[in-house]
Amino acid sequence: MSEISVLPQPMHDLEVEESRAGLLRWAASVDHKQIALMYMMASIVFFVFGGVEALLMRLQLAIPNNAFLSPETYDQLFTLHGTTMIFLVTVPVLLGFGTYIVPLMIGARDMAFPRLNALGFWLFLFGGFLLYFSILAGNAPDMGWFSYAPLSEKSYSSLGGVDYWALGILAIGIGTVSTAINLIATVATLRVPGMTLRRLPLFAWMSAVNSFLIIFAMPAINAAAAMLFIDRNLHARFFTPDAGGSPVLWQHFFWNFGHPEVYIMILPAFGIISEVIPVFSRKAIFGYGFVAASTVAIGLLSFGVWAHHMFAVGLGHPMDIFFAAGSALIAIPTGIKIFNWIVTMWGGTIHFTTAMLFAVAFLIEFTIGGLSGVIFAVVPIDWQLTDTYFLVAHIHYVLFGGTMFGILSGVYYWFPKFTGKMLSEKLGKWNFWLTVIGFNATFFIQHVLGAEGMPRRVWTYPDLPHWYWMNMLSTVGAFVLGFAFLVLFWNIWRSRKMGEYAGDNPWSAWTLEWATSSPPPIYNFAEVPPVHGRRPIWDLENPEHTDAKQGGRS
C-alpha cells in the first residue's frame, strides 16, 4: 500500500507522447485509462446539458397554463433531453467504466485494440457535437428521441434538426459498436492465466454481455437512421405514408434497437452493483453463476420484446399476447439478480459507505421501476397509460433510480482508483440523501399524474384539481436533484485536489484493479497476483482461508 499516490500523469512511457504538451497528450492518447476518463468527463458535460434541459421543462410545467417556454422550444428540449441522456450520458459513462475497469479487473495492460478504443470515443464525442450543432444551425430536432415517422419526415420537420439527429446517431452508433467489439475481444483474449470465465468478475461479465447487445442492437438504428436520412435528403419513400411507406416499419426498426438499448443501459449498472454489494457486505457474491447466467438470459430475451413499445399501434391480438408474455418473462432473470444481491447482504457485515448506500437505494428504486414495467407488459394497462406521465415515471425509475444510482455507486467506489484520492464521505452522504429525496419527489408523483391522464410531451396543462401542487412538487424535486449533482461535482472537484490519499485498496476489495497503485501506472501492473479463485486479493491476503479451501468456490 503506497502512502503517497499521484494524480494521473498522462502518457509517460510512450516516447512519442513526451514531446506533446497539455491537451494533445489527451487528444492523442490510446491509453485505456485516459480514454475512459475522457468518456466520463464528456458524459458529465453532456449530463449538465441534459440536466439543464430537464430543469427548463420542469420550470415550464411548475404552474398550469404557463408560457415560460414556447411549445416549439419545449419540443426541442424534450427531444434533446432524451437523446442526450441516453446516447451521450448513460451509454458512454458506462463504456467509460468498462474501458477503465475491465482491463484492470482481468490483469491486462490495456484494451485489445487501444487505437480502436480512441476511435470509439472520438466518434461518440463528435456524434454528440453534431447533435448539439443543430442548435447553432438554427433548428434543434423536435420530434422526440424516438423520432417517429412521419413526424420526423421532411413534410413535418422541414428544417435540418432531424438530419443532425440522424447523422449524430450514426456516428455514435458506429463508435459504440467499435468499443463494444473491443471490450469483448479484451475479455476474451487478455485475461491473466488462471482467470477462467467462471472466475471473471461480474462487472466484466456484464460488460461483455452488454457489448454483445450493443453489437446486435445498434445496427437496427443505424439502418433506420440511414433510411430516414435517405428519405429526407434523397426523397425516398421508406416511412412516408402518402407514397405507400410505413411509419410502423420505423417503429419496428427503432424498437428492435430501442428495447435492447434499455438493457444496454442497465446491465453494466447491474455489474457495478454486483461488485459494490459484496465488498461492503464483506461476503462473496451469492449465486455467482445465477447472476452471470441471468444476465445472458436478459440479453437474449431483450431482443424478443420490442413490440411492447407498440401495443398502441394495433398490431393485433396474437402479436400483443406474444410480446406481453415475453416482456413479463424478463422479470424472472431480473428478479433472480435482485434476490442474489439481497442474500449477499444477508448476514454480512454491512458498511454503509456512500457507494453502498447508492447500491442499496438502487435495489429499492430499480425494483419500483421494474414493477411498473411489468404493469406495462399488460396490454390493456399499456393502452390506458401509454404516453402519460406514468410512463415518464417508469423510465426514470429504471434509468435514474436504476442506472444512475448504479453509476453514482460506481463513482464513489472507483473514484479512489481513478485519482488516488478519496471522495469526501460527508459530502457523499449529503449527495446521497439529496439525490434520494429529489429523485423520489420528482418522479413518484408522476405515477399519480399519469394515472390521472396527464399526457407527456405537451408543453402545458389546464388547471385541473390537484395537478398544480403535484407538478409543483415534481419541479421542486427536480431542483433538489439538480442541487444534489452540484454537491457531487463539488465533491469531485474538491477531493481531486484536497482529498485523503486512497492507497491501493481503500475498501479492502478483492478484484485485481485494487492490486495496483491508485491511479494505476501506464503499464497497469508491475506484477499481476496469481488468480486461483474469484477473489484473488482475498486469496493472497488469507492464504489459509482461500475461497478454494472454503468450499471450492473457484
Next chain:
Amino acid sequence: MTSSEFFGNKTRLAVLLFLASEGIFFAFLITGYVFYHGAVKNGPDAHNSLDVLKTGIYTIILLSSSATIYMAERALKRKQKGFSFWMGITVVCGLVFLFGEMREYMRLLQQNVTISRNLFGSTYYTVTGFHAAHVTIGIILMGILLLLSFRGGIKEKDHIGVEVISYYWHFVDVVWVAVFSVIYLWSTR
C-alpha cells in the same frame, strides 16, 4: 485448431464480431425491401425493370472471387508464389462487378427509375448501394494488400491480416447472395 484457439486471436474475433454486426445491418435493409415487396402496383418494380441475366453473370464473377481470394490466402500460408496473382484477380473481379452494377444503375436511371420514384426505387438503391459501398471498401483493402506485396511486405506472419480481409470479402459475397436472391430471383410475379 480448437475453437478456443480460433477465437482466441483478438484480430479474428474482433473482425468476426464486426461482420456479425454488419450482417444485422444488412438484414434490416433487406427486411425493408421484403416489407415493401409487391407494394408497387403501377410503375417500375423488380419484375419489369431489372436485368436478371446480366446481373446473374456479374454475380458469378463476384462469387468466384471468393475462390480466388482463398487461393491467395492458401499461397501465403504455404509460402508459395501466387499471392499477388490471386489477389490481383480478386481485385479485378470486384471491379468488374462494380462496373456491372454501374451499368445496371445507368440503365435504370435512363428509364427514370430513381431512389425517389417509388418504394421499389427507394429500397432497391438503398440495399444495393450499401452493398456496393462495401464492395468498394473491400477493393481498397485488397488494393492495399497488393501494394504491400509488390513492395515485398507480405509474409506468412502477416497471415492474420490477410485472413480477416478475406473474411470481409466472403461476407460481402454472402450478402450479395442474399441480395441477389431476394431482389433479382424474387422478381417474378
